[in-house]
Amino acid sequence: MMNTFTLVGKSLAQHARKFSCSELVSKERQAIFPRLLFTRFYSKEVMQERHQLSNDFFFRQLFDDVSWTYTYLLADVESKTAVIIDPVLERAPRDAKLIKELGFKLKFALNTHCHADHITGTGYLKQLLPGTLSVIGKYSCANADRWLDDGETVEFGKHKLVGVSTPGHTNGCMTYIVHEQGMAFTGDAVLIRGCGRTDFQEGNPKTLYESVHGKIFSLPDNFRLYPAHDYNGQLETTVEEEKKYNPRLSKSLDEFVEIMNNLKLAYPKQIVLSIKPSVVFACN
Numbered sequence: 001m002m003n004t005f006t007l008v009g010k011s012l013a014q015h016a017r018k019f020s021c022s023e024l025v026s027k028e029r030q031a032i033f034p035r036l037l038f039t040r041f042y043s044k045e046v047m048q049e050r051h052q053l054s055n056d057f058f059f060r061q062l063f064d065d066v067s068w069t070y071t072y073l074l075a076d077v078e079s080k081t082a083v084i085i086d087p088v089l090e091r092a093p094r095d096a097k098l099i100k101e102l103g104f105k106l107k108f109a110l111n112t113h114c115h116a117d118h119i120t121g122t123g124y125l126k127q128l129l130p131g132t133l134s135v136i137g138k139y140s141c142a143n144a145d146r147w148l149d150d151g152e153t154v155e156f157g158k159h160k161l162v163g164v165s166t167p168g169h170t171n172g173c174m175t176y177i178v179h180e181q182g183m184a185f186t187g188d189a190v191l192i193r194g195c196g197r198t199d200f201q202e203g204n205p206k207t208l209y210e211s212v213h214g215k216i217f218s219l220p221d222n223f224r225l226y227p228a229h230d231y232n233g234q235l236e237t238t239v240e241e242e243k244k245y246n247p248r249l250s251k252s253l254d255e256f257v258e259i260m261n262n263l264k265l266a267y268p269k270q271i272v273l274s275i276k277p278s279v280v281f282a283c284n
């Protein structure tokens with residue numbers, strides 16, 4: 001028996017046979033098909049196309065399986081100038097080796113914040129790759145070669161990161177945004193379907209909520225978000241996904257505060273070590 005859905009399905013299947021997959025997603029071809037069915041080729045729930053990276057932009061995500069931390073290496077392919085975000089002490093030799101193999105010159109080692117769960121690899125990378133400068137947010141109470149204020153930029157070749165102040169997990173938390181590539185490195189402000197805890201250091205749930213909604217969720221929906229950690233095996237997310245599906249940050253401010261004040265998480269294993277003044281101040 002034929003109903004409307006079988007008819008639409010049949011007609012789509014006939015059209016689909018005429019075009020290759022890449023043709024199917026082109027704008028002209030999309031216009032042929034009903035908007036609801038073809039808003040996105042691989043998921044009707046996620047509405048925006050992911051922002052594509054340009055060919056002259058290098059991007060690599062690295063992982064530390066002890067602290068579950070992501071480190072990000074970015075570079076300008078033409079000038080071979082690189083920056084690294086949130087390196088981990090024990091992984092500095094791995095990172096330095098990769099940077100050398102790829103023929104990059106590391107200009108800046110940035111931290112999104114003063115981490116409580118691991119020791120930053122910034123100081124060690126400066127030794128392994130002389131000439132590297134350390135960068136951290138102005139309000140972070142950590143030593144560095146450069147302290148970034150809200151809106152200040154770090155350039156590498158023809159690309160640049162904009163440092164945006166996103167306090168709440170700690171006072172000094174920064175999100176680093178590469179507008180041209182549609183990507184933001186959120187540190188612990190936004191995690192995939194989660195967010196940084198607010199129960200120690202200078203944590204404040206209201207401040208975190210306002211930072212995220214004002215500075216991160218206000219970015220275009222298709223911007224990719226890269227957190228400092230993931231504990232569930234996910235790699236990246238988008239502004240749109242987190243606005244819709246983040247079980248904490250999609251709620252009202254009052255609900256968010258209630259959730260954050262009742263997380264009851266165990267303290268990070270390395271906290272005693274990682275926020276010792278001798279460690280924090282040894283980053284540069």
Ligand SMILES: N[C@@H](CCC(=O)N[C@@H](CSS)C(=O)NCC(=O)O)C(=O)O
Binds near residue numbers: 117198
């Ligand atoms: N189990 C880990 C620490 C896990 C943790 O507390 N992560 C922090 C970010 S590092 S301070 C966090 O904010 N988590 C939020 C959450 O909802 O899990 C360890 O022992 O190191």
